[in-house]
Amino acid sequence: MAFTVSPGVVTKEIDLTAIVPEVGATAGATAGAFRWGPIEDIIVVSSESDLVNRFNKPDSLTYNYFFTAANFLAYGNNLSVVRTANSEAKNASTSGTQVIIKNNDKYYDTYDPNFGGAEVSTHGDWAAKYAGTLGNSLKVSLCGADKPSATLTGTVTVAGSTTPDITGDGTAFLSELAVNDVVKVGDEHYMITAITNDALATSVINKAAGAAQAAGSTATRLKSSGFEEPATTMFGTVSAVAGSTALTGSAQAKFDTQLNVGDIVTIGSQEVTINSITSATAAVLRTAITNVATTSAYSRKWEYHGSVDTAPTTSTFGTRKGTPEDEVHVVIVDEDGDWTGTKGEVLESYPNLSVASDATSDDGTDLFYKETINRKSSYIWWMNHNAIGNAVAAINTLGWGAAADSSVAPKFQSAGIVLTSSFVGGVDGNEISDGNLMTGFDKFKNAADSDIALLPTANASATVVTHVINNIAETRKDCVVFCSPELADVVDNAGGEAADIVEFRNTLPGTTYAMLDSGYKYQYDKYNDKFRYVPLNGDMAGITVRATAEQDVFYSPAGFGRGQVKNVTKLPYNPDKTARDLLYKSGVNPVVTFPGQGTILFGDKTLAAKPSAFDRINVRRLFIVLEKAISQFAQAQLFEFNDDFTRARFVAAVEPFLRDIQGRGGITDFAVVCDDTNNTADVIDRNQFVGSIFVKPVRPINFILLNFVAVRSGVEFSEITNAV
Numbered sequence: 001m002a003f004t005v006s007p008g009v010v011t012k013e014i015d016l017t018a019i020v021p022e023v024g025a026t027a028g029a030t031a032g033a034f035r036w037g038p039i040e041d042i043i044v045v046s047s048e049s050d051l052v053n054r055f056n057k058p059d060s061l062t063y064n065y066f067f068t069a070a071n072f073l074a075y076g077n078n079l080s081v082v083r084t085a086n087s088e089a090k091n092a093s094t095s096g097t098q099v100i101i102k103n104n105d106k107y108y109d110t111y112d113p114n115f116g117g118a119e120v121s122t123h124g125d126w127a128a129k130y131a132g133t134l135g136n137s138l139k140v141s142l143c144g145a146d147k148p149s150a151t152l153t154g155t156v157t158v159a160g161s162t163t164p165d166i167t168g169d170g171t172a173f174l175s176e177l178a179v180n181d182v183v184k185v186g187d188e189h190y191m192i193t194a195i196t197n198d199a200l201a202t203s204v205i206n207k208a209a210g211a212a213q214a215a216g217s218t219a220t221r222l223k224s225s226g227f228e229e230p231a232t233t234m235f236g237t238v239s240a241v242a243g244s245t246a247l248t249g250s251a252q253a254k255f256d257t258q259l260n261v262g263d264i265v266t267i268g269s270q271e272v273t274i275n276s277i278t279s280a281t282a283a284v285l286r287t288a289i290t291n292v293a294t295t296s297a298y299s300r301k302w303e304y305h306g307s308v309d310t311a312p313t314t315s316t317f318g319t320r321k322g323t324p325e326d327e328v329h330v331v332i333v334d335e336d337g338d339w340t341g342t343k344g345e346v347l348e349s350y351p352n353l354s355v356a357s358d359a360t361s362d363d364g365t366d367l368f369y370k371e372t373i374n375r376k377s378s379y380i381w382w383m384n385h386n387a388i389g390n391a392v393a394a395i396n397t398l399g400w401g402a403a404a405d406s407s408v409a410p411k412f413q414s415a416g417i418v419l420t421s422s423f424v425g426g427v428d429g430n431e432i433s434d435g436n437l438m439t440g441f442d443k444f445k446n447a448a449d450s451d452i453a454l455l456p457t458a459n460a461s462a463t464v465v466t467h468v469i470n471n472i473a474e475t476r477k478d479c480v481v482f483c484s485p486e487l488a489d490v491v492d493n494a495g496g497e498a499a500d501i502v503e504f505r506n507t508l509p510g511t512t513y514a515m516l517d518s519g520y521k522y523q524y525d526k527y528n529d530k531f532r533y534v535p536l537n538g539d540m541a542g543i544t545v546r547a548t549a550e551q552d553v554f555y556s557p558a559g560f561g562r563g564q565v566k567n568v569t570k571l572p573y574n575p576d577k578t579a580r581d582l583l584y585k586s587g588v589n590p591v592v593t594f595p596g597q598g599t600i601l602f603g604d605k606t607l608a609a610k611p612s613a614f615d616r617i618n619v620r621r622l623f624i625v626l627e628k629a630i631s632q633f634a635q636a637q638l639f640e641f642n643d644d645f646t647r648a649r650f651v652a653a654v655e656p657f658l659r660d661i662q663g664r665g666g667i668t669d670f671a672v673v674c675d676d677t678n679n680t681a682d683v684i685d686r687n688q689f690v691g692s693i694f695v696k697p698v699r700p701i702n703f704i705l706l707n708f709v710a711v712r713s714g715v716e717f718s719e720i721t722n723a724v
């Protein structure tokens with residue numbers, strides 16, 4: 001007891017407000033093959049559009065799993081999905097060698113290649129975020145910072161007409177120039193091809209013959225840009241024949257250093273795109289040029305010039321640190337049109353990132369291009385710095401990924417660079433085995449990792465369904481498995497459907513934690529403009545969610561009121577009354593199309609091995625909710641004393657919870673016993689606590705008998721009603 005040494009007042013609180021919590025009963029979970037998304041990781045989706053965004057559209061190998069998930073989401077909005085694949089699955093990348101990217105058998109939304117070991121070097125600069133052939137449609141283009149124009153220190157003398165030497169006086173060529181820079185001296189333009197030292201460089205001239213520049217001439221380094229170059233800095237001229245894709249440069253042209261594949265070149269009023277570069281004076285266009293061009297001046301701009309507002313330059317962070325030219329634009333493109341249906345469509349654009357590892361914006365947001373791409377992109381991972389930026393090509397420059405530090409070097413090695421890479425080598429791995437599918441479902445084994453209530457299994461074999469029942473549902477005891485027979489049992493099997501479905505049922509274990517329907521439905525696949533046979537268990541789980549949402553967890557999902565199935569073109573097998581009798585006796589729930597009344601779930605049995613209240617899905621789900629909710633509350637009694645006070649507190653919390661369920665129509669009566677009759681001295685000495693909860697569940701009507709009795713005139717009904 002709390003007390004004070006000297007006179008005073010002591011207060012303390014005793015919390016007797018504990019209640020039994022409500023628990024979820026509408027969250028679903030499934031596993032299967034998909035075209036995109038993390039493998040062997042639980043992803044929660046809330047709608048069909050969300051499913052498409054995370055796992056992409058279905059194809060001939062994935063439609064069963066996709067539409068099982070989509071059909072569930074037509075009724076509910078909480079589905080955990082695990083993508084599974086075989087060992088052939090590979091991530092596409094910008095190199096010729098692909099492996100699957102994972103760390104300790106788990107995929108990460110913020111993948112760090114530092115954890116990948118040898119995997120990193122095999123992928124090149126970029127890798128697709130997930131395994132699959134969809135990655136082969138990706139392309140990444142990076143545009144480096146503009147290098148601003150500047151007047152060079154000192155003066156120069158130019159001697160020679162074809163590859164003239166530029167000799168400096170008081171110059172600093174090593175720090176102020178780089179190979180491929182364009183320098184203007186007088187009226188002539190020179191492209192730097194080599195730098196020997198601060199006072200000597202070699203160049204080419206952009207005219208057939210240029211005048212020597214007198215000693216003491218001022219030299220200006222012109223702006224160089226991967227983003228766009230005006231005609232004044234483009235060497236030579238171009239010619240082309242109308243209707244041809246060949247572009248020819250004059251002798252002074254430098255296509256191999258000044259152009260990039262994908263560049264948009266403007267010749268007069270025409271815009272054409274570079275498809276390939278053959279040499280310094282020859283290139284191929286993507287489409288034929290319209291007008292004749294003869295020794296014409298030309299300009300160029302980055303292929304994705306229109307996807308961002310301005311050229312990359314120096315970030316505010318780089319300016320503050322005194323290390324300019326750190327910005328890059330990164331654009332992710334649907335090169336083949338597999339994502340959007342349009343070739344070349346831009347999927348994501350990341351302007352004004354930085355190659356400095358410590359770069360941040362004014363609000364503290366990370367600007368380092370590696371971290372930003374890995375954190376935000378839905379399509380790719382950064383894997384490595386390109387060799388151009390990673391291996392410093394000029395003195396006094398910082399390589400990509402270095403911290404900004406003007407005391408080490410005055411700038412970054414990124415100016416004027418355009419790097420465009422296509423992805424190759426992605427493999428789906430969607431021809432999955434039973435073992436692959438079991439591995440996917442096993443992600444739901446641990447109730448602490450996933451709070452789920454319903455497990456639709458798509459077109460899983462009896463082997464897989466049995467595994468899911470025995471190793472997940474029967475172990476967790478808080479979820480129900482929904483399954484369908486094999487496609488061959490109900491399609492093109494006229495007359496043998498009922499017997500084959502019963503045979504399939506007999507291969508499954510007896511359990512109250514599973515529900516089997518009678519087959520498949522024929523539905524339209526809007527993504528591929530065709531019809532598909534899809535197992536009904538996704539709908540059965542969804543209908544159960546709908547019944548819970550509209551009524552309560554203890555309502556049967558079957559019947560004309562709650563059992564309507566959506567998106568049915570037809571049933572390949574529509575069991576008649578005789579077949580329904582055979583199926584229902586075996587624990588199979590018929591799905592039936594009634595003319596003018598729709599397609600209906602016409603049964604609510606579990607796969608119980610023997611008759612009991614738990615052979616009905618509503619009773620099983622009622623008890624799952626009761627056990628789960630009361631068990632969660634009971635955890636609060638751990639480490640308390642097993643005395644009258646603790647037992648009374650338990651009863652005081654559980655009885656109102658059950659009374660509420662009774663008031664909602666879920667049970668007809670109940671009793672809670674938690675006293676010294678079931679908590680004997682022996683129980684207490686074993687450090688145990690026993691609460692006994694007795695429940696009378698409601699039973700859904702499955703059979704209706706209507707007696708029609710004809711009576712004689714003058715007979716009083718009160719005389720005969722008791723005899724009927």
